[in-house]
Amino acid sequence: MLPLLTSAQIREADAYTIAHEPISSIDLMERASKVFVGWFINHFPDKKQAITVYCGTGNNGGDGLAIARMLTDHQYKSLNVRIARFSDKSTSDFDQNLERLQQKSVQLTEISNGGYFPEDNSAIIIDALLGTGLNKPLEDDYKRLVSFINDLKRIVVAVDIPTGFFADGEVPPDAVAIKSSLTITFQQPKINFLLPESGPYVDCLEVLNIGLNEKFIGLLNSPYHAVEEKDVRQMLKPRHRFSNKGTYGHALIVAGQAETMGAALLCSAGCAYAGAGLTTACIPQGGLIALNSYLPEIMAIVRNGAEQPRITWETFNVVGVGPGLGKDEMALALLTDILTNYKKSIVFDADALNLLSTHRSLWKCVPAGSILTPHMKEFDRLFGEHTNWWQRIQTGIQKAAEFSVNILLKNDYTIVITPAGKVYFNTSSNAAMASGGMGDVLTGIITSLLAQQYTPEEACIIGAYIHGKAGDELALPNRLNVVLPGQLAARIPATMAKLMA
Structure with missing residues (x-):
């Protein structure tokens, strides 16, 4: 049986893999981003299509920055990155990936608190705003930004989980979350992806293995499993x-x-x-x-x-x-x-x-x-x-x-x-x-x-x-x-x- 993890257990599995493989957290992020990009370029091969990557300042945003850098290396010509800088906080992996991306010729735009959202004419949007740690409904600027992206009605590819959607637990009936055309999630499906509440937010789902320690995942003794x-x-x-x-x-x-x-x-x-x-x-x-x-x-x-x-x-x-x-x-x-x-x-x-x-x-x-x-x-x-x-x-x-x-x-x-x-x-x-x-x-x-x-x-x-x-x-x-x-x-x-x- 494939164990299905809560968001807290996912963090445990990440931490164990980092400590015991061993691998640095930035390199694990690099591995996940490489797997994402490998799938993406096989299914969206037109390198002239305009793509916008929306990033938060946490590790999901760090994934987005790494993905943007790798797509640039694969000769995607019309790539924009927009960073939602809605707080002064950022993770070290985000900061390091931002430094790496700034060495490339990629257009970077920062969106600040209460700011307007620049016009976006991209055919494809990559959502890397927030990850699996969300435990309350979106508010204020994130809520406005998600509504703005949804109103664009473009192809949206979510990194790991659509922003605003919960990996597990109760999903509010009026939740504001990214409506993804495709969600590329890591290691195993999030539990809530298998429930009807995911219908409006996850049109298609692709699960990609990023090499987390499967023996440790089994030891977490999750009560939730997917039958294979x-x-x-x-x-x-x-x-x-x-x-x-x-x-x-x-x-x-x-x-x-x-x-x-x-x-x-x-x-x-x-x-x-x-x-x-x-x-x-x-x-x-x-x-x-x-x-x-x-x-x-x-x-x-x-x-x-x-x-x-x-x-x-x-x-x-x-x-x-x-x-x-x-x-x-x-x-x-x-x-x-x-x-x-x-x-x-x-x-x-x-x-x-x-x-x-x-x-x-x-x-x-x-x-x-x-x-x-x-x-x-x-x-x-x-x-x-x-x-x-x-x-x-x-x-x-x-x-x-x-x-x-x-x-x-x-x-x-x-x-x-x-x-x-x-x-x-x-x-x-x-x-x-x-x-x-x-x-x-x-x-x-x-x-x-x-x-x-x-x-x-x-x-x-x-x-x-x-x-x-x-x-x-x-x-x-x-x-x-x-x-x-x-x-x-x-x-x-x-x-x-x-x-x-």
């Missing part, structure tokens, strides 16, 4: 000879009403395609023909009116409940029956989550090791209103521990929160997957993995990744604008096979 493909490859268990359907478990999907059978079908398909040895769907009588037509491999337990179905609970390794189930009295009675009689892991989704949110007494019956798969609104119905995603993560950490459950909070970077307080960000998926029914397939996949004896934590991490990876394999090579859930479910076996190869 290599992690999922290591977790997946290939099938072996002499196994049979019993080897891979029996999953029960409790889902659907007459009007919402699609949810039950998609969830059951996700379960079967992800490899459960046997999948049974508990569905209304009216959905039986649809189930047999859609996937005859799925067995059925039929719900007939208000009468509760007779289920031999010990038959099943896992139960997934909720997609399209409804919130009426019959649905409540069925969920109550499950919670009363089934003590193994349960995967709760959709209407099962909504019933838990309105019938709080059911919580005492939720088995340890269960999995909740809410989207944002379902999460807030379960645990109270939140004004930002950082709050949701902190609440999720608390509630996962309190109820001994894993919480999979759906997002562009789906977040898995474990009872031990670990937080995993999924790194697969794309916008073409924003289609009704995707969550139903994901619930089926996770239920299937639990049936196959993966741990709840593994089922969440693997399930989210292969779900997103299948969507990537369908959408990206074919440039599809929309991927339908049924297509994705059928893709899962091929995606898993590639990862296990």
Whole structure:
């Protein structure tokens, strides 16, 4: 797993690398700037384009000065540097890089407190005003300058982090920050880049390794991690000879009403395609023909009116409940029956989550090791209103521990929160997957993995990744604008096979 660091931990990693590589802080800055410039010149090769580099007087500004010097060495002809001199303070690395840049033929302009901002006609702006240490919203001159840059509506490339945006913690809803076309960040993504609040400020993200000490980063024991493909490859268990359907478990999907059978079908398909040895769907009588037509491999337990179905609970390794189930009295009675009689892991989704949110007494019956798969609104119905995603993560950490459950909070970077307080960000998926029914397939996949004896934590991490990876394999090579859930479910076996190869 790739550790994700808070801004305080990033400073620790910098300091440790400087002390133990050893390398001076100015040389580490030089290395980071060189990596930035190497990427920049490959993607912005027109050396006649006008570029303005906006620098603060801290280390982020020092990066900007070094970048300007290196771009000059690479023969970029129309380069301007503007220094926001809004205080008397500056870092020694900034001062040293300023001396180095002054030896080059680069136009330098200083902007003072309360001063006007010179007209800027550059095609590209490089933002190196403030770095990751920001802990309060921008005020006064910095706020004015950021608004001025945003109003220019140019291509903006941010160095490490857009000025005004927080690397971690709560992002104010009215934050004034640089709206970057591209952010080139160092070593690993900042945690808040993986949350929806980053949307207006980070259009594209590129992560570049600058050689911080990775062993020390691991010792920082951050609870936050990004899931990489290599992690999922290591977790997946290939099938072996002499196994049979019993080897891979029996999953029960409790889902659907007459009007919402699609949810039950998609969830059951996700379960079967992800490899459960046997999948049974508990569905209304009216959905039986649809189930047999859609996937005859799925067995059925039929719900007939208000009468509760007779289920031999010990038959099943896992139960997934909720997609399209409804919130009426019959649905409540069925969920109550499950919670009363089934003590193994349960995967709760959709209407099962909504019933838990309105019938709080059911919580005492939720088995340890269960999995909740809410989207944002379902999460807030379960645990109270939140004004930002950082709050949701902190609440999720608390509630996962309190109820001994894993919480999979759906997002562009789906977040898995474990009872031990670990937080995993999924790194697969794309916008073409924003289609009704995707969550139903994901619930089926996770239920299937639990049936196959993966741990709840593994089922969440693997399930989210292969779900997103299948969507990537369908959408990206074919440039599809929309991927339908049924297509994705059928893709899962091929995606898993590639990862296990």
